[in-house]
Amino acid sequence: MTVALAISGLQKTYANGFRALKGIDLEVRQGDFFALLGPNGAGKSTVIRILCSLTAKTAGSVRIFGADIDRNFPLAKSFIGVAPQEFNASLFETPMQVVLNQAGYYGIRRPVAAARAEEDFARLGLWDKRNEQCRTLSGGMKRRLMIARALVHRPRILILDEPTAGLDVELRRLMWRFMTDINRRGTTLILTTHYLEEAESLCRSIAIIHRGELVVNTATRELLGRVDLETLVLELAAPLDQLPPSRFRLRRVDATTLEVDVRRETLLNAVFAELEQSAIRVIGMRNKTSRLESLFMGLVQGNEDSTRAAAAALSAAAGD
Amino acid sequence: MRVQLIALATIVRKEVTRFFRIWTQALVPAVITTTLYFVIFGNLIGRRIGEMEGFAYIDFIVPGLILMSVITASYTNVSSSFFSAKFQDFIEEILVSPTTNMVIIVGYVTGGVARGLCVGVLVTLVSLLFTELRVHNFMVLASTVFLTAVLFSLAGMINGIYARTFDDIALAPTFILTPLTYLGGVFYSIRLLPDFWQGVSLANPILYMINAFRHGFLGVSDISLWSSYALIFGAIVFLAWFCLHLLNRGHGIRT
Numbered sequence A: 001m002t003v004a005l006a007i008s009g010l011q012k013t014y015a016n017g018f019r020a021l022k023g024i025d026l027e028v029r030q031g032d033f034f035a036l037l038g039p040n041g042a043g044k045s046t047v048i049r050i051l052c053s054l055t056a057k058t059a060g061s062v063r064i065f066g067a068d069i070d071r072n073f074p075l076a077k078s079f080i081g082v083a084p085q086e087f088n089a090s091l092f093e094t095p096m097q098v099v100l101n102q103a104g105y106y107g108i109r110r111p112v113a114a115a116r117a118e119e120d121f122a123r124l125g126l127w128d129k130r131n132e133q134c135r136t137l138s139g140g141m142k143r144r145l146m147i148a149r150a151l152v153h154r155p156r157i158l159i160l161d162e163p164t165a166g167l168d169v170e171l172r173r174l175m176w177r178f179m180t181d182i183n184r185r186g187t188t189l190i191l192t193t194h195y196l197e198e199a200e201s202l203c204r205s206i207a208i209i210h211r212g213e214l215v216v217n218t219a220t221r222e223l224l225g226r227v228d229l230e231t232l233v234l235e236l237a238a239p240l241d242q243l244p245p246s247r248f249r250l251r252r253v254d255a256t257t258l259e260v261d262v263r264r265e266t267l268l269n270a271v272f273a274e275l276e277q278s279a280i281r282v283i284g285m286r287n288k289t290s291r292l293e294s295l296f297m298g299l300v301q302g303n304e305d306s307t308r309a310a311a312a313a314l315s316a317a318a319g320d
Numbered sequence B: 001m002r003v004q005l006i007a008l009a010t011i012v013r014k015e016v017t018r019f020f021r022i023w024t025q026a027l028v029p030a031v032i033t034t035t036l037y038f039v040i041f042g043n044l045i046g047r048r049i050g051e052m053e054g055f056a057y058i059d060f061i062v063p064g065l066i067l068m069s070v071i072t073a074s075y076t077n078v079s080s081s082f083f084s085a086k087f088q089d090f091i092e093e094i095l096v097s098p099t100t101n102m103v104i105i106v107g108y109v110t111g112g113v114a115r116g117l118c119v120g121v122l123v124t125l126v127s128l129l130f131t132e133l134r135v136h137n138f139m140v141l142a143s144t145v146f147l148t149a150v151l152f153s154l155a156g157m158i159n160g161i162y163a164r165t166f167d168d169i170a171l172a173p174t175f176i177l178t179p180l181t182y183l184g185g186v187f188y189s190i191r192l193l194p195d196f197w198q199g200v201s202l203a204n205p206i207l208y209m210i211n212a213f214r215h216g217f218l219g220v221s222d223i224s225l226w227s228s229y230a231l232i233f234g235a236i237v238f239l240a241w242f243c244l245h246l247l248n249r250g251h252g253i254r255t
Ligand SMILES: Nc1ncnc2c1ncn2[C@@H]1O[C@H](COP(=O)(O)OP(=O)(O)O)[C@@H](O)[C@H]1O
Pocket: A014, A015, A016, A018, A020, A038, A039, A040, A041, A042, A043, A044, A045, A046, A047, B255
C-alpha cells in the first residue's frame, strides 16, 4: 500500500492568535476517494492551503508521496492539484489562458497543455466558454474551470475544496460523475464538504474534522457499519405495560412508544408479525436519526453535549 | 531547470499580454504627457530659454523625458500587476506551483522592463517629430535605460508586495517618484543650482540615471558615468535581495 498523503501533528495558529488546527494526524492511501468532512470553520481549508503552501504551518509534518514539504516542496507540489473553495483566477483572462498559464508554471509545454485543456474542457462542459473572459462565467462554470486548471499537470492527488457547495442538483451530479471517473482512472481524490450524504455516497474513507481536531477517521463502510443498526420509533394504538418477549431488540420508551433496533437487512414484516402476535397495534412509525448523522448534526449545530455523546457512542460501536 | 524556464516564459507572456490588453492605460498616457512636454517646454518655452549645456533646450530635455516615462511605466506595471494578482488571489496560481521565488521576481521584472521599453520607444518616436536625435554612445544609452527599468520594476514589485489597497500603489509614484524625477535634472543641469542644492541633488538617485542616459545621447553629464553605474548596480542588487527576502518570508502572500 502506497501512502499518498501523510499528515502528522499538524497545527496552525494564525497571526491573530487563532488556533485553527490543533494537531491533525491523517493518512490517505494511493487511489483512495477521501472525504474531509466538517462544518464551516472546522479547519478543512486550512489543511488544504497548508498542503499547497498558501498557508504556513505552525507545527507538524506533511508528506506527499514521500516528499516532505519542508525538505522538497517543489516536488511535493508537483504531485498535487488543488481546486480551491473560492474562485482565484484572473477575471480578464479566458479559461484557455488560465489553464495554459497554470501548465506553464508547472513547466509543461504549451502544445501539451493545450491538448489536455481541450480534453478537460470537453469533459467538464466548458468547451463553448473556453475563449470567453472568466468574468462572464457562471459560478458553476468557474468551479469547473478551477478543476480543469488543477488537473492540467496531471497530479497524482486531486484536492477539491467544497466542489459542490452552492451548485444546483444537475451540476452536482455532473461533478460527482466527474470525480468518480477521475478516481477510477487512478487519481487519488480528496474532497472537502459539509454535506454528510455526499461523503457517504461518494467516498471510500471519511475523516471528520471539528474545531481543528479530527473526531472520526475511518473507512466509509466501517463508519456506516457503526450506524448499520437503525432505530425505529413505533407509536402504539393502546398503552402497553410490559414488553412481550421478543426476538428483536425492543425497548419501551413510554406507555405508547416503543423503539426497536433493526439491521438494515432485517425484514420489517417479521417485526410486525411478531407485534401482531402479541396483539400490539402500531399506528405510527418513524426513523430515529442515525448516530453518524446525529454526531454530524451535533457538530454542525455546535451542540457540545450531543456531539460528545454521539462521538462516544460511535467509538464504542467501533469497539464491538 | 527547464521547468523553471517554461515558468518564467509563462509569467513574462502573461505580463506582456496584460499590458497590451490594457494598452489605453498602459501605453497611451505616457505618450500624450510627453508630447505635451515636448510642445510646451521644448517648442514654446524652450525657444526662449535658449541653450542648456551647449544644446538646444528641447534636445537637452528629451533624454530625461524618455527616461522619466520609462521609470513610471516599469514601476507602475509591476506594482499594479503584482498587487492585482494578490487582490484577485490569482497569485496563488503561481504560489501553488513549483515555480521558485527567484523566477517569480525575474518574470515580473521582465514584464515591467518590457512595458518600460515599449513606452520608451514610443516616446522616442514621438520626440522625432520635434527634433533630431543624436546618439553619442549607444551602449551607454541602452544599458542605462535597461538597468533603470530593472531597478524600478524591482521597486514596483516591493511596493506591490507591501500594498494592501489600491491607494498604497498610487502613493509612491505621487509622493516619491514624480518629485525625485522632476528634481533629478530632467529639465536643467544641476550646475545652474546654488552649491547647497547641488549637494542635495546628489542624494537623488534618479539624477544619476538621467545623467548617464543623457550622456548616451549628448555626451554630457553632471555626474561621472562610473558613479552612475555603480549606484544603479548597487540599488538593483539590494532591491532584488530585499524582494526575494520578502517573498521567501511569504510577506503579504501567505497566511
Ligand atoms: N487568515 C486567517 N486568519 C485568522 N483566522 C483564520 C484565517 N483563515 C481562516 N481562519 C479561521 O480558521 C478557522 C478555520 O477556517 P477554514 O480552514 O477556512 O475552515 P473550513 O474550510 O473548514 O470552513 C475559521 O474559524 C476561520 O475563521
